[in-house]
Each structure stands twice: as C-alpha cells, then as structure tokens.
Amino acid sequence: MGTPNSSRTWGQHLAALTAESSSIFDADFFDRFGNRMWSPSVADKVAAHTFHIELISRVATQPLGYSSGVEERALTSIFELFGRARVITQQKPDCETFETIVWHVLNAYVRPFTAKWHARSVSGELNALDSSDTFRAELKIIQSCLIALDDVLNSIRDREGLSASISGHSIDQTVKIEMERPVGWRPSGEVAHGNRSYLSKAEEERVCQRRKFYKVDERDWAAGLALSGGGIRSATFAMGIMVAFSKRGLLPQFDYLSTVSGGGYAGSFLTQLLGTAAPESNLSLRENDLPFKRDEGESELLRRIRHGASYLSGSVWERFTLVMAQAQGIFLTLVIVLSLISVVAFGDYILRSEISDRIWNEIALYSSIGLIGLFLAVPLLRGWSGRSLAGETSWMALLGALFVVPPLWVGLGGIHRLTDLFLFERSGVEQLIIIWTVVGSLFIIIGAAFARISLSRPIILSAISIAVLAVAEASAYRAFQIVGLGSAALFTAGAVLLLTALWFVLDINSTSLHNFYRTKLARAFLIDGLCRPAKPIKLSAVDSSRSPFPILNCALNVPGSTDPRMRGRHADVMSFTPVAAGAPLIDYSPIMDWEGANPSLDLATAMALSGAALSPQMGLRTKRYSSFWLTVLNLRLGAWLRNPKAIGRRTSRPTVKNLLQELLATADEKGTYVQISDGGHIENLGIYELLRRRCRFIVAVDGEHDEKMTFHGLTNLQRLAYIDFGITIEANLEDLRLGNEGFSRSHFRFCRVRYPLGQSDQQEEIGYLAYLKLSLTGNEGEFIRRYKLDEPAFPHHSTANQFFTEVQFEAYRALGEHVGDKMFLPAITGLSDGPVIDIKDWFIGLGNGFLDPLQSNFPNCS
Template sequence: MVKARNTASTWREVLQQPGESVFGADFIEAYGDRSWEPVDADSAAAHSLHVELISRIATQALGYSDGVEDRALTSVFELFGRARAITEKNPGCVTFETVIWYVLNSRVRPFTAKWHPKSVAGALRALDSSDEFRAGLVGVQAALVELDKVLQLIRTQPGYVVDQQGRPGQDAIDNEMATPVNWRPMGTNVAGDVLAGFSALERSAVEQRRTRYNLDPERGWAAGLALSGGGIRSATFSMGVMVSLAKRNLLPQFDYLSSVSGGGYAASFLTQLLGATNVPPKFSLLGTDLPFTRDEGESLMLRRIRHGASYLSGSFVERLAVAMAQAQGVFINMLVLGLIAAFFGYADFMLGQRIPRDTARQAALWSPVLLAVIFLAIPLIQKIRGPSPRAQTWMALLGIVFLLPILWVILGAAHSGWRPLVDWVSSLRTLLPDQTPDVSTISTWLTVLGSLSAGAGALLTIFSKGRPVLLTVFMALFFVSLEVLSVDFYMTLDTQAVFVFVGIIVVAAYLWFVLDVNVISLHGYYRGKLAASFLIDPSREVAVPIRLSDFDPASALFPIVNCALNVPGSKRAVMRGRLSDLFSFTPVATGAPVLGYNSTRDWEKANPNLDLATAMALSGAAVSPQMGLGTTRYASFWLTLLNLRLGLWLRKPGSKASGPGVRHLLQELTATANERGAFVNVSDGGHIENLGVYELLRRRCRYIVAVDGESDPKMTFHALTNLQRLAYIDFGIVLELNLDDLRLGQTGYSRSHFQFCRIIYPAGHQDSKEEIGYLIYLKLSLTGNEGEFLRRYKLDEPAFPHQSTADQFFSESQFEAYRALGEHVGEKLFLPAITGPLGRDVDLEDWFNRIGRSLLDPRAAATGDGPAAAL
C-alpha cells in the first residue's frame, strides 16, 4: 500500500515563484489548488530521474568548442524514454508524473521537434551554425535545472545541486585573464634605449586617441587590429569585418592598425580619412559616424571603395600608356644585359684573335694537374711563412684562374654549336626587306631569341616541377646567346669593332649616370591606381595622400604599414636563411631591425615621393624580383628582365648618393641587394610576414584581432604558422594554436570561422614572470551556414572564397561576396552562445574575457619541455 506524506501545502505554494518559472500560469491554474502530497513512488521516481539529469548534458553547461551538438540533442531527446520507463516502473507516482511530463512536453518537446530534422540535414556540423541550437539548449537546460530542484523536493532529501555558473576550471581562466600585460610602444620600455624617444612619441599619439574617445589614456595594456595580405580580396573581407566591429563601437578601443599588402588598402583608407588634419564632423571610428554608419543604404564612403574594386582597370589610352612604359622598362633592362654581354663578347673577340682555342683547350686539360701541384705546395708555404690573413682572397683568385680556361673552352664550344644556327639565321635574311646586313642580322637574331623565349615559357608551363632548373638553364643560355651574338657581330665588323665597343662604353656610362631604376618600374602606375581607389577625401574628388609624419592621431588608429626589406646579399648571419627583414612605416619611425630606425620625417626628406600612397603600394608590391623569403636568383633574373617590378629602392636618411641606378638594377637581376648601401630595396610585406601581427607582438599587445584574408584553399594556415615561427625565433613568444575547427572537413567546410589563441610573452629582465595575451584569429572560410547569396555565389564560383590573388579586377558581385562574408564572420564573434548577451556598446576587455571563458581551457602546468613545445 502506498503511504501518503503529511503536508499542508498546495502545489501553488510549492511551485509558484516570483519572476519567470518553468511552471507557467496555465499549469498553476490547472494544478495549483491540489495538496502537495508526494508518496513513496513519487520519491523513487524522482530519485531515478534526478540521477539521469545530473549525469547528462541536459543540465551541464556546454562550452562553445566542447562536445558535439548532435550528441547533446540526442541526450536531451533520450529523457523522454527514460521518463517513460521510470513512470511505468513506479505506479502511483502521480505527483512525479504530472510535473515531469508537463515540463518535457511544454519546454523540451518543441526544442527537440525543431532541431531533430535540422540535425539529420547536417545543419549542426558547422560550429557557429549551432548558435541558435545552443541558445535554445541553454533555455532547455534552465528549465531542467528548475525541474531537478522540484524533484529534490519530491524525494525530500536534497542531493547534488547542479551548478551552471561556468565550465570546469573557470576560476583559473578568470584569474589568468585578469593578469596584466605591459605595453611596450615601439617594442621597448627600456629607459635610455635608442628607441626610447620614438617610444614616447608613439605612446603620446595613442593616448591622444584614447582621450578623444573617452578611454583611459594611461591604461597599461594595448590592443591591435591586424589586416593580412591578399590583394583586393583581403581588403574587401577586412572591410566587412571592420563594419561588424564598428557596429559595437569596438574600433575606437584598439590602439594599432597593422596591415600588410591588400589589408593595407582598407587600413590606408581609414588612415587617410581619419588621420588627416581637420577631420570633418561626424567622421570617426564610432559606429554612429562616417564612414561606417548607414543611412537608407550603404555608407557613401564605403560605396566609393566598392566602386574602386576593379582598381587596375583603365581606358584604352591608359592601358596603351602603361604598355609603352612597360616596354620602355623591358627595353632598358634588356639593353643593360646586352651591354654586359657585349662587353664580355668584345673580350672574347679580342682574345679569340690572339689565343687559339686549341691553346685554351690544352690549358683547360692541364689546369687540374697544375691545381693539384699548387694544393700540395700550399702546406709547405704555410709551414715556412705561417698562416696568411689573406688566404681566402688568394684562394678565390686561384679559383678564378682555374675556371678561366674552362669557361674559355665552354664559350668556344658554344660558338661552334652556334654556327649552324647562325647560318640558318643568315638564310632568313633573304626573307626580309632589303636592309644593311648588320641591321637585318640583329633583327633576325632578336626574332629568333623572342621565339626561343616563347618556347621556354611553354616548357615552363608543361614542366612546372622542374621550373627552377629550367629557368636557370634558360638564364645561362640567354646570356651566352647574347655573348655569342655580340662576338659574331664583332667578327663581321672586324677592325671596325673597336668603334662599336667605344659606343657601348658611352651608352653604358650614360645609363650609369642618368638611369633611375625606380622611374622605369611599374610602381608609379600601381601607386596611382591604389591611391585613386582607396584614399578618399570627403571634401574633394581626388584625395592628396597624407604624409605619415603629418598623421593626426586624435581620431584614427595608430597605423603600422608592413613591408619586406630585401637583403639576400647581406653578410649578417641572421639574414642568410631569411633573405629579408620586416620593414615598417609608422607616423613616428620607419626602418627595420637590421637597419635600425629613423624618424619617418627623415625618411620622407630623403625620399620626396614617400607618403601614405607610396607606403601602401610598397606594402602590396607582390610582384618584385626580390621577394623576401621567396627570393631566388633565377626568378629575380627573369622578373627584372621583364620589368615586373612593383618594389622600390628607398634612399636612407642622410644619404646624398644619386640613383638608384644601374648598380641597383644589377642587384635585382642577381638577387644580391643588401642593407649596406645608400639605398635599400623594399617590397610586399607578405614576402616575410603576411598577417601583420609581428609588429603588434613586438609591442606586447594584450589583445589582438588578426583578419587573415590570404588565399589558402587547402587551409594550411601558412601565414599564421610562419608568424608562429618568427615570433618564437625573434622574441621568444609562443603562440598556442589549435586550428582543428578551421580545417576542412569531409564536406569541404570548416566548423568555425575563428580561433581564440593564447600569446605567451616570455619573462624579460624587467618581468617577474611571463605575460599572457590573447589572439582572435579570423580566417577567410566557409562553414555552410552562410546566407543564400553567398551559397549561390559559391555555386557559381567554386574557388570562392580563395580565388587567386592574381585576380585584382573584382566585379560588383565578387566584391559583395567577400564583403558580406567578412561581415558574416565578424558577427560570429558576438554569438550569445559565446559571449552571452551583449549590447550595442561593447567593452573590448570584457568582450575578450567573455570569449576566453567560453573557449579557453585552463593552462597545463609548465613542463620541462619549454615553450618551444607549442611550435
């Protein structure tokens, strides 16, 4: 027999609570006047379901990156089966039955009915697409937690109380994120350091902006926004992300805007618009002001950027002018190479008249024997005279003497092998109009060389894996061909050859003293097109690019424009494997670690054309003979020869040297530029670090948002892992990365658009312990939950969102696809499932803390493996 419990309470008195309750007015209306009289069967049933609830995800907080949504849905759905079995096992559990089935049917069933078909369709595969699911799950969990409290009332013996206040280890995460990171403007806070003056100026500029936007000007930490390289694709994607940040008034709270290449287009747009003097009213970084505020349509400022998406397009006249300028550059580069070949050819011609080839052949055959004798004699000489400080020089000269006969024989073989081709070319002269023999020979030879070059290009396309070898062979053949051609020409002229040689010397001298290799490059055209499209002045049709030294820091983020300093010919050991260094422009200082830093104003005095447009174009000078980490001598030769040169030679501050001239062109041709001369070669920042985060790490930013818009169709994260390597080698900084949710799944989509990473700053001589910063890494990616426009665009353009960077002619739909994706990805940073409810004015520190609570796991105790283990 079931025994009733003694109670005088009604269900209304037990279950009705102030505020929102799982037991709504309809339930209280129907059951509120009943006496609260649970029996033993109710107690047993309540105990069984209580165990189910506390052991399932049904009442446990689910971190944003924890667990699997499909399994969470299944766990909640299984409660129906377990409640049914418990009810059947405990006949007479009327109180339990009434309470449990009301909650399951009114609160849980609508949730499972909605999400079960979506789960079957795969809607929960994307991490951020499950935001709505997780938000609904939070509501269900709250109802079940309240239900569990009622179950404990039914069984009258309180047990385990569910705690939904946070994830395991939450206190440790909160304590960690409360630890300060000391800001280091210009990368140093050491008193008396050579950079201390620049550091103070940079700090002052940042504090002016903080004051303007009512932030604490003396807060000890800094935050930076980094926009990666990737051409117009990255610029457009970054613009979409910034729109999302501006909506919540987060942009003014960042201190730095560090950019590379394409990201620099968007960054320079903001710098020009808000960093010029006399910024118009209602122009600021606030979401309620221009350029980000919307009226009935898109902001007029952003619309002008949209119209400049195909920035390299031009009229027929403009294209013709560019083609002719390019032709001039190719002609001059070819002429310089031809003059060098002609010089060697004249030496070959004169020696050929005086030294028989057979004599040289005999010398080449005997030279190894002679060399062996000299090698054996060297130890005796060293024993008698002692080690010589000039031993290396003498050995180099010995090598030259040894190689000369061999080279002479090779050239002789080239002349012999070339004779059939010379005869064939001579026969082609009969097909040409009546000209002087010499002119027709030269014209025909150039035609043949052009045909051979076209054939070489075809071979390079077919045999791409052997490209380095083929290019090197073609480079040698090309130069030898010019040399043999010049010798043949001298032989035709015979005694008059000396006059041609004198003419060659005169032309070479003219080019040496007159030629400016910056003028014949494509940099000027590229700079002009970028400036016209991305640098905007609200008061005039065409903006006048500001000088960085004239930057007004009150309204804009402090800009860092990142480039690569090409020094493949450097003698410094640190540069041998890297071939380049990070070169940065800021309003305060410009330079690179291998060079040192000078005032930006001094750099501008040394280079009168250096302004924001020039810095932006240099940061995006992707096509250059010397390309940082990717510099190769064979590629440098051909890129220089074809005048594919967007980089620039900058004069060092204080230098009075003229140029840059032929000597610098030869350094590009042979990939031997260095930091020792009066000029330095600067190109795309992506040639060494394509994220733009390096300089923010140097300054020990506590919070960094990095927008990665580079082309990465296989999601290998080259830019981020390259940064990870450079940061550890140069600064001892460790980036703790886990990129699993960004990798492509079986469906070809990622699970998430971003990752939250720790930055471990090492303890220095001024630090008692290591400091921890945080990086939000936003990746150009698709998760499958994008809107219909993006889904349709993906069907039309399967390569989206990683279309080639070579495509710089964006259509309106292409621009909108990347912009919309950027805003979509930016919005995912504010998912309620991650941050909880946020208003329109978001505090940056609180925002990072909320994301950290959702995504970080407590740090493991330090091990003997050291920080390099994170690499």
C-alpha cells in the same frame, strides 16, 4: 494527490521560488493548476529525487565548451530525458505533482528543441562546428529551463537545486584568473620601464590620444587588429569583419591597426579618412558615425570602396600608358644589359683576335693541369705549416675562379662556332627559319617541363638565362668580327658612355611600375569625407585621435646581406608608422627623417610598397634564377628608398647599380638605398609588429590565398616569433582544416601567445590571439552558398585576380561579416550580443569557450 500538508496553492508555492525557476510556468499553466494545493506525496519526492539524479549526471545540463565537439551527445542526452520521465511516471503512478510539472516542461520547451535538431543532426549539420553555433545558443536556453525544473523538483523534496551544484564553473574561473594576468605594453617594442627613446614615448602619446577621444579607459596593456595580405580579396574580407566589429562598438578599443598588402588597402582607407577628418565631422570608428553607420543601406563611403574593387581596370588610354611604361622599363633594362654584354664581347673579340684558338686551347690545357697540381699542393703546404686551409677563403675563391676561367673561355668559343654554323653562314631566309624553329621548340619543351615537373623550373630558367646571355655575347662578338676593330671600338665606347650617362642620370624607380600601381591604389582607396579622391597624407601628419595607430608592414629585401640573421630569409620586417619607420636590421628612424630623405613617401607610397607582390626580390621567395627575368621584363612593383641614416652619402637617386642588384638579387642593407616590397614576402599576417609591442589581445584576419588550408602565414609567424622574440604561439588548427566535403568545422581559433620572461618579470606574460580564417563551413547564407556553386575557387581566388566584380566583392564582404558576427554568439562568448561589447570581456568569454586551463594552474595531486 496525497494528503494536503500545506496551506499554499501551486501558484503561491511556485511564485515564491526564484524568478528563474518560476519563469518556466506560463499563464496558461497557472490557470489550469495554480489553485491546487501544494502537497507532494512520497511518490512525488522519490520521483523528483530520481529525475534530479538524471539531470545533474548528464551532458545536457553541463557547460558545453565551444571546441569540445559533443553536440550530438548533448542532443541525445536531452532526448533521453523523455524516456526516463516515462519510466518514472509508469513506476510511480501516485506522483501526480511530479508528472504534471515534468511533462509540462518537457513538452513546452524540450520537445520543440529536440524535434528541430534531430532532423538537422541526421542531415549532418552538427558535424560542422560553426553550424552548431545556433544549436549551442538554443541549448543554453534549454539548459536554463532544465536547471529551473531541477530547482522546482528539489522544492518537492526540500533539497538544494541544480543551480547551486552544477559543475564546470571552476574551470571557467581558472581560465579567467589566467587571463587577468597583466601583460606589459611595449610601445615601439621598447620595455616600458627601461630607458625609452623619443620614438617609444611619441607612439604611446598618440595611442593615448585616441583612447581619450573615444573615452576608452586608461590601461597598461594594448590591443591590436591585424589585416593580412591577399590583394583585394583580403581587403574585402577584412572590410566585412570590421563592419561586424563596428556594430559591437569594438573598433575604437583597438590601439593598433597592423596591415600587410591587401589588408593595407582597407587599413589605409580608414587612416586617410579618419586621419584627416575635421574636428566637427561625423567621421570616426563609432558605430553611429561614418563610415560604418548604416541607415537604409551601406554608407556612401563604403560603397565608394566597393566601386574601387576593380582598381586596376581603366580606360584604353590608361592601359596604353601602362604598356608604354612597362615597355620603357624593358627597353632601358635591355640597353643596360646589352651594353654590358657588348663591353664583354669587345674584350673577348680583342683577345681572340690577338691570340689564336690553338694557343688558347693550349693555355686552357696547361693552366688546368697547373691548377690541379696547385690544388693538390696547397693542402700539403698548409698542413706542413700547421695553418688551416678553411681560413684561406679569399685564396680559395681566387683559385676557383682561375680554374673556371679556361673551361668557360673554351665553351664560349664553342658557342661562337655554333652561332656561325647555324646563323651567320646561311642566307637570311634560312636564318629566319632556324630562329623560329629553335625558339618554337624551346617554348614547347619548356612548357611541357613546367606542366609536368615543377621542380625543374629553377634549372630551366637558369639554363635559359645562361644560354640567352651566351648567345647575345656570341652575336655581339660575331658583329664585331664583321665590322672590324675600328667600328667595334667606336660602338663599345658609345656603350660605355651610355652606361655612364644612365648611371648618373637614371632614377630606376621612375622606370618601374610602382608609380602606376601607387596611383591606382590611391584613387581607389584614399578618399575624403565627401567620397572624393584625396591627396595622400604624409604619415607624420596623420591625426591619431580618431584612427587606430596604423602600422604598414613591408619587406626590406637583403638577399645579398652578410648578416647571419638574414640567412635563409633574404628580408627583414619593415614597418611604417606615423612615428617611425625601419627594420631591426637597419634600426628605426623618425618617420619625418624618412619623408625628408624620400619626398614621395606618403600613405599611398607605403600602401603600394606593402602590396608590391611582384618584384625581382621577394623576401623568403627570392629566387636568383627568376630575378633576372622579372627585372628584364620590368615586373617591378617595389621601390628603392633612401635610408635616412645614409643621408650623408653622395647618390641622390637609386642608380643602375641598384638595378643590377635587382637583376642579380644581391641587394643588401649597407647602401644608400634599400629595396622595399610586399610585406607578405616576409610576414603576411601583420602580427609580427603587434608581438614586438607585446599586445595583450590580438585579432588577426587571415585572408591569404590558402585553398588547401596549410596555414603558411601563421606557421611562418610562429617560426619568426620564436626565433626573433622567444615568443610561442599555441595554435590548434584542426577545426580549420578541410573535411571530406571541402569545408572547415569552424572559421576561427583562439590561441595563447606566451611571451618570454624578462629579467624583471615575476611571472610569465600571456597574450591571446583570435585567429579568423578565410574559410567556409557550409552554414553560410544562401547568397554565399550559391556563389560557391558558381565559383568553385571561392573563397580562395588567386591573388593575381585584382579585378573583382560587384558579385565577387559582395561574396567576400558578406563572408567577412558572417565570420565576424559568429565571433559574438552568446554560445561562444557567454555574453549578450549587444551594441557595445568590452574587448576584455569579449576575449575572456572566448577564452572560456576555447581554452583548456594551463596545466600549471592545476593543483599538484601527486
């Protein structure tokens, strides 16, 4: 060492530094070197300055953004410090103070870190963004040690340390300033400072009631949790996420719980349980209350949901009942269809009996010639008179119908003769052989076409539908020929009477599978505090003090609507809340009005409608070629609800007319009853209603079936949000896409939600969306990784699989909790992962880790 120039010892000098700087020296270090006199040499000062430059110029000591993707470079940068320290101490043999301090820190703290992570880096573990979370957490510890070391080195050269000069904080501050912008909450989607309705004020009161119960600070912004569709798969994954949120005290801070389909199973469980809780009960969203409280294991309430995972399973008697219910619906639908066909066949029989085929052929020929001449003449006449032909839509439709009728008539006559040739002019045995041969051949041909050419499906189903209806009409026509005019007239009169009776008596909701589905869901997910099946609560009776304000999202099916907004959509977003229900297309009415118009409407009904995945009309996926068969086979989980705004109209139940609308996919919003099905048929994430209310912070749990990671739900939402609200969702999903090994790099993304400027807005309002995706990154626990080996389809089993085993349930639940826990790593949020995390601080921490500053926030340097 050099000549002493200080009366202080090493122990005294190092203890006088900041607590952070002195913390890198343990008791053993002070026992060995603490009594030495602090007197750095000139070589020490030069070496300290050189190593200081190394520290401040490396990635190793700079803030590492979560999505920057430079983990391997940071590891290499830290490893290179050993080489630089080695060179400096070799070049400066008199730098004993520098050498002792630097090598102590490198060997005590840095070497274990680099040794551990070098092996993992070689194995490719750092290629997965999510797998690097632990690395980032440990990197922050090493960075703090290196920053503390730099402060000590600068005390050697009497300079200011790295802790005061480290860069990167300005960007964090820029993002934080952006995220502090106000976002005006709009209860029920209405502008807060406008002329608000009773519904908007009632919703605000219920939300504020919950805030008061949980002692959440009053605020002029809202936060929402959205649980996507996806059946029991989504419900289970979402339950795991909520368990992770509960451990951090976050659930009480969400104002809204917006759910779709399977997400509604989990959401309705909480709504029923907490919405009916007694004032003195220990049921709430708090981490120390049920249902999320853990003692030695999972609470009995959550375990009850686990046991209901295979909710569609049942006894032999229940299955028999289901078969009979479906058979009844099929029978009644066929009765209606065949009765209508019989009426058409009778008219066909009368006309063909009175007029010979030769005359009909002549009529068809001459009418076709006349119509062709008329088609040629009409444009000339319109052009001569100066009138536009495009405006004559009704006349053109009539001409088109007249042109089509003769060829159809001739074609139907050909089917009559073909039916006679193949069936009715042969013996019974021959008929049976021909039927089985034709039917078998059709199945083979259709199966081959489906397997190889999926695009042929619409053509095939449409052709089959037309062929079946034509053959049925021809069969009825032939039967009328056999029995004669009197019997045919009597049979047709009976069919008309039966249709009339069904029209006035039949409630088509009672013939669908909706009631069975509703009952099974209610038994599995709607329970009381004693784990017993509970009577489903009316939405208007939900106690909002303990439960987040629930929004159950459905689809209002209107493929027959003439409203231009529905063109290409065939549906609108329908929502049910404790205050109101409705859709933009039909407006919103108080929920009590809906309950009055529909006595069976309660939480179980809304949950079942939100999850009615199979329906003849399925919103964006409505296909007329399949609607007919879905109706005939009674694959109808949706239901018709009476619109309270149509309360004065005469029909007291959905009738045969509504069934025909399902058959032909022509339902609209103008009738007394509206057709409701799965919310995923229009928007599967449940975010739409949260955007309408301008939530500042949104967490979306996406558990939809998306094995190829194409993000249909989110991209569909982006389209709807921009068209309907002018809202732009900025989402970079690259790290969620599948890599070469079939894994994503991350489980989640953080997105800006840019709300449009209103007339009275001074600056753009920006919300934030934490998008959690059902995904695997490869760093999950051994149980999940083992299950993936056993079940390659995991975590995207088909939504049609609603019969989860215990192992399957636990795999999805554990994955949800794993993803939820990842959202709170200090390496991501910059916060300590404690029992109570403030939602605003959490979102700002996520923003610092994920977001780049807005370009508008940079100074103009031109």
